Amino acid sequence: MSKLILIVDDDPVQRRLLKAAAERAGYESELVADGRAALDRITGSGRPVDAVVLDLMMPEMGGLEVLERLCAVGNTTPVVVQTGQGGIETVVKAMRAGAFDFVVKPVSPERLSVALGNALKVARIETGSAPSRRPCGFNGIVAASPAMERVIALGRRSAASMIPVVLEGESGVGKEMIAQAIQAESSRRDKPFVTVNCGAIPENLVESILFGHEKGAFTGASERHTGKFVEADGGTLFLDEIGDLPADVQVKLLRAVQFGEIETVGSRMTRKVDIRLISATNKDLIEEVKAGRFREDLYYRLNVFPIHVPALRKRKEDIPQLVRHFAERFSIVRGGQRIRHIAPDAMALLTAHDWPGNIRELENAIHRAIVLCDSQTLTSDLFPQIAAQMPGYSFEESEFAFELSASASTESDRLYLMSPSIETEPDAALVAGAETNVREAGENRLTLDAVTPEGEVRPLSEVEEELIRFALSFYRGQMSEVARRLGIGRSTLYRKLKDYAINPDHPEREAA
Numbered sequence: 276m277s278k279l280i281l282i283v284d285d286d287p288v289q290r291r292l293l294k295a296a297a298e299r300a301g302y303e304s305e306l307v308a309d310g311r312a313a314l315d316r317i318t319g320s321g322r323p324v325d326a327v328v329l330d331l332m333m334p335e336m337g338g339l340e341v342l343e344r345l346c347a348v349g350n351t352t353p354v355v356v357q358t359g360q361g362g363i364e365t366v367v368k369a370m371r372a373g374a375f376d377f378v379v380k381p382v383s384p385e386r387l388s389v390a391l392g393n394a395l396k397v398a399r400i401e402t403g404s405a406p407s408r409r410p411c412g413f414n415g416i417v418a419a420s421p422a423m424e425r426v427i428a429l430g431r432r433s434a435a436s437m438i439p440v441v442l443e444g445e446s447g448v449g450k451e452m453i454a455q456a457i458q459a460e461s462s463r464r465d466k467p468f469v470t471v472n473c474g475a476i477p478e479n480l481v482e483s484i485l486f487g488h489e490k491g492a493f494t495g496a497s498e499r500h501t502g503k504f505v506e507a508d509g510g511t512l513f514l515d516e517i518g519d520l521p522a523d524v525q526v527k528l529l530r531a532v533q534f535g536e537i538e539t540v541g542s543r544m545t546r547k548v549d550i551r552l553i554s555a556t557n558k559d560l561i562e563e564v565k566a567g568r569f570r571e572d573l574y575y576r577l578n579v580f581p582i583h584v585p586a587l588r589k590r591k592e593d594i595p596q597l598v599r600h601f602a603e604r605f606s607i608v609r610g611g612q613r614i615r616h617i618a619p620d621a622m623a624l625l626t627a628h629d630w631p632g633n634i635r636e637l638e639n640a641i642h643r644a645i646v647l648c649d650s651q652t653l654t655s656d657l658f659p660q661i662a663a664q665m666p667g668y669s670f671e672e673s674e675f676a677f678e679l680s681a682s683a684s685t686e687s688d689r690l691y692l693m694s695p696s697i698e699t700e701p702d703a704a705l706v707a708g709a710e711t712n713v714r715e716a717g718e719n720r721l722t723l724d725a726v727t728p729e730g731e732v733r734p735l736s737e738v739e740e741e742l743i744r745f746a747l748s749f750y751r752g753q754m755s756e757v758a759r760r761l762g763i764g765r766s767t768l769y770r771k772l773k774d775y776a777i778n779p780d781h782p783e784r785e786a787a
Contacts, residue, residue, distance in 0.1 A: 280327070283307050299384055314336075318348060326375075329341060355391060359379070375394045376390045416456055446632075451470065487502025514555070525569065740775045748783065
């Protein structure tokens, strides 16, 4: 029997759209027009509801009140909230009140399908009926954000061919997992997948480890070694941190990529190899080329199909899914009492954090919390290191102590917590607060001066560059919001970033 989804929205057009999307995903749907009717249906008799899509803004009884009343009676039906107004504070309140996930109007059928699928999966886990087989390939990647959906779409396209792929992104964003998924969905899925971390190999051994060596080729070579290219023959070779390769090894790698031939250290004979090459880097390779540290010809051979994997702070929608995934995985590994719940205030805290170490940092935080946990619920006090980095967080102020009030945090901090997918309208107080904070930053001051210290009007290009840097800092790198506020298109914004050599992740001007 198909799962039953209850759709709660006071807008009849939205109800019809959500019904069509749910049924397109293979679910049955039932529609109600207000929060009171939703409560009666969920808590009443009749066929149980498997999941709820709940609008937050409704007359009489809004979505937050519905969530609070469901929590009060101990109902655990997973709820996906949808919002078209308000900022991250509204979302955090909904997460605290027990919402499983959130979507932003107008929600695409694909995004709603992902949210409902994840909600129903977790519901099965909590009732002890988790699926027996873990999916592989891109189906095994935990993601809900549009940014990661684009990464997955590009990865699937690349898997259908043998095109060289370069995965770009900060350390810890999951580049190796993307590479494994490409291999798993390619025609080489049953062939070897060999990983080499180029940054972790001593420079004098890189060539030997990659291409192999003959016995006696150098001091200490007491036996023949085949090398990673030969190990990966017929399959996929994943070169992580390829930007750290020494210059002399780059020459041999270029030949291997261009002609499919390698030359073993100590041998005069070449050997043909058939490999699919996937590379990864946390560096800007084109800047490495300009600095002379990376060969330009090799760059163009490798960078045929680049895929940028965004940092976790730029895809906040993925955090609740990843938290549940890691909690499930580590609680199974530890044995004994399993983790079945994550307290709403803990989820709100984890969603608000910026995660500079990306998925790796989140994974370690969940692992540590599960080791310390003595119950079936992960609570916010198990994440003191995360809470210490969040202004205004206190374990003693209230039951749900994560406050985003003006007294607990600056307006600039509140902006720092925005989800890139949620539209917000900062008011004059917000702008003034942000400017004040920037002025207090000393050398990083981003306020705009119209004249030079000598009393001359500044060139227009200088003012434009500084304004773009200010906007990037003010809106925390949210490119759509920056472009909208500056009154230009995204393509124009990206062109100007290139013209002024501005890094959107670090827009402040480097000291001379």
